[in-house]
Amino acid sequence: MEQSEAAFDSAPGRSVRQLDFTAARGGTAHLKLSQWPSQSIMQPPCQSPPTQVKPPWLYRQIASQSQVMPQSQAAQPQQLVSPVRLTPHPVQKLPVKMLQVSKQESPESRPRQNVGLKESTPKKQKQCNCKNSRCLKLYCECFACGIYCDGCNCVNCHNDVDNEAARQEAVGIILERNPNAFKPKIASSPQGSRESKEDVSEIQVVGKHNKGCHCKKSGCLKKYCECFQNNILCSENCKCMDCKNLELSDQHRAVFNEEQNLVCTKQAANAAISGAVGSSGYGTQTVAKKRKAQKILSGNSATDQTVNQTGHYQQEIDPIASSPSPLLSSFVSDTANTRISGSLRSTYRSLLADVLQPENVKNLCSLLVVLSGVAVTTNAVTRGKVDRQIQTGKFDASLQSLQNTRDVQKPVCDDHMNKDEAVGTDIGNYNRSLSPETLALMCDEQDEMLLSNSLENRVASNINCQNMIQKLSNSDGRTDVYGEQERLVLTKFRDVLHELITLGNVKETMFTSLAKKEPAEYVTNGAETAIRMEKEIQSNCIANCIIPESIETSQTNYALTNDHVNTDLSLKVACTLK
């Protein structure tokens, strides 16, 4: 009620008097029917209000609507509107099929902007059939919706004007027991009820039942379930058993089942390796599962995929796998994915897991640093020779080389050391230390990363890249050194990546062939089989001389001569990642 009041109070220009709800609590509320608003933005407990009036505390008026509403319309029976109409109505985003009027949804309850879609033949309003409650308990749909019974099939009905006193007393008792009794059950944007079972595929995922359902036998897939009835998925609020109103539609499940067969080989293998395949996690109380479903439906990407016995795929974010540095994370052994959860959960595990260790990455970085230094030295020597040829040739080659090295490295060092500069200029300095070729490559990568971004951003990015390249093209000859550095580093890095790809392909091929041999075993003895297969693959890798091997580098390589460096690098390259 507090929320309702707040929502209403926020609506500007309300012109209709509200019921003093505190009076209703005391059982002495006075309903002034003539003053009730003709439009409401509050969602009643039900979605299918018949005509007639409803308790004023359920009515909230949209000022703009009341102002523009013709008199004839304003005089019509009360209308119930979803609370989400405070904001743009979500129904506008739903498929047309969702806009069809269910037998529980009164034509008036639909948004006015959709009037023209499917309303040529308004359906009959819901009528209660109460016999023993006198329509003065929440069993009665009309009463629960806050409206008088009108044309219902109820017996001994007291939910009418003639029994207003009794009605108000009943309201007071109910509110005393549960102040939220007449509040909307659905937290947000429920849009009508399901027309039929055929509409299962049209599950509306927005909204949540405030109390949650307690279904036991219906699987929450029948209209007995209030969540299902309101086109929402069960949530953590629910205490239902064997809930099936958790995930995407049956169509999705069918699709996922098909995909399961197709990708079974690869993903089951990876999942089995992680040891995550166990007994069925399809229990009865599935709060965790519901939370997963909520994640899915909220649009989160995922790196993990789960297959349970019913063939439902579920995805869960692995914060490590979704790290912002995919390249680095792909290098590191995926220990996070080797977690074994209690539930049935198969996690994706990189084929390179246990092959690439952090020290490999470390060593690779060291190698690249060495390469960078070698490039500087090589370039310095070359430039020294050229200078000597051009000039008098009296300079000591080693001194010249050293000087050139300083010159070359200075801007890079400056860029890193000058922390007083603003972030924006840091980026600019960093870019200035790169060659135009590298910048062009970076721009290409940026474009790819921005594919999902707006066109505007991409255009701006391209302009920036072009500007940077243009500036660098006009700069001094130091770009030659940078270029050489980058050529060496990138070439080496490319080679390493190729090695990794090859290694991954080999492992994949092996897993595929093994998984095809014993697919059943993957499911039954998942973890154990996976470990055994992993060992088998590793032995095969060893047999094929594809052994991940750490490289050893040291800064002493800087002191090597060109010939020595080349020789040393050749060795390093050879043993980086065979």
Next chain:
DNA sequence: GAGTTTGAAACT
């Protein structure tokens, strides 16, 4: 349309 099933509401 009658009977059954189901789950929310009401009650203890």
Next chain:
DNA sequence: CAGTTTCAAACTC
């Protein structure tokens, strides 16, 4: 809060 009863809608035949 949990268990039981009441109730009416949903469902089946």
